[in-house]
Amino acid sequence: MAYSGAVKVGGPADVHELTDLMISKVAVGPMDNNAYVLRCRATDEQLLIDAAADPHTILALVGESGLASVVTTHRHGDHWGALREVVGATGARTYAGRYDAEGIPVPTDVLVDDGDTITVGRVRLTARHLVGHTPGSIALVYDDPHGPPHLFTGDCLFPGGVGNTWGDAEKFSSLIDDVESKLFGELPDETWVYPGHGNDTTLGAERPHLAQWRERGW
Template sequence: MNARIEHLETSGTFSLDGGTWEVDNNVWIIGDDQEVIVIDPAHDAEAVQKQVAGRTVVAILLTHAHDDHIRQVKDVQERIGGQIHLNWDDKVLWEQVYEGTEPDVKLTDGDTFTVAGATLRAIHTPGHSPGSTCFLAEGLEAHPVLFSGDTLFQGGPGATGRSYSSFETIIESIRTKLFSLPAETTVNTGHGPSTTIGEESPKLQEWIDRGH
């Protein structure tokens, strides 16, 4: 297994529904010394470029199109190359930032990407946004690794209190598509600390009872 995971935390703002909040985002880079995949290059294009350090970019993968995750992606692409992949169910969110444009590739459930001997598979998990997508990596570690974006965090599901989101939908996505993964699966999130499927799955009924 030659591929490794690199983590970069960047800071900026998230804006939707007339409000703006300060946020710290996780940027994930998967690959080796020659090639990488970049997931959610948020806020700081220069920092992402420095981390990539001239390696070939196989793809830029977006877990969803909230502005904190995508506002810098065109600048990032100009600096490091690679095609931008996004599930087009998030069109309305993308166009709030990049009106009249489209991502290079419209991501679909089950799409696969290979980098440095590792394979990532797209899992469509709507709820936080209509097009929210997680990426399941095999061949990185002894157990699977999930890049969950804002669908699943340590301690609960992603927020669903704003436009284009649904608590019932995110719970169904997590229950049927994520909690069927092995308990030892590492979950690398869009914000905050990582967790595992085994840590989070016992809490499902609690989340449902609590609602949103």
């Protein structure tokens, strides 16, 4: 069955099977967060993006293969609600953006800066620092050598717009500038986007609306 990225709380994970990487997406409540388990197909090493809300669902998705690392995309509590339990159960190494780590009440082992590389087995992910939704939000780019890139955006980019900046014009300007330059400016339309909530999209589907987003201010 083809991957769609459409998941719901209490439902099964959806699995995107790439040549070198397996991406399992699951939704957890109460805020319909997405959590992603990435597994290197060569080594079976696994990495989790956002230990959100429900440790039981996340640990079941991790399974017996164990978990090498957890990346928290940003400091908001719905994205790290299960982090302490998941790290306690797995011993996983923790990663977060340098300027958001202080807002995450589980120690961050590795502070992440723009352009840093995070590995899962033989697969390399590149971090992009995006300022506006929070001071230290990070997105992760997997530049798949066998196909289009894959982009994990946390709460910085969704179908239909950038993340919430609560009516703050300065924060909105910063976020859309970073998203436009570091994501749309560097990655092709075919890039698959995995957001922190809701359905997936592609950069190509969103690119025609950038000017509209700027004009409306959110």
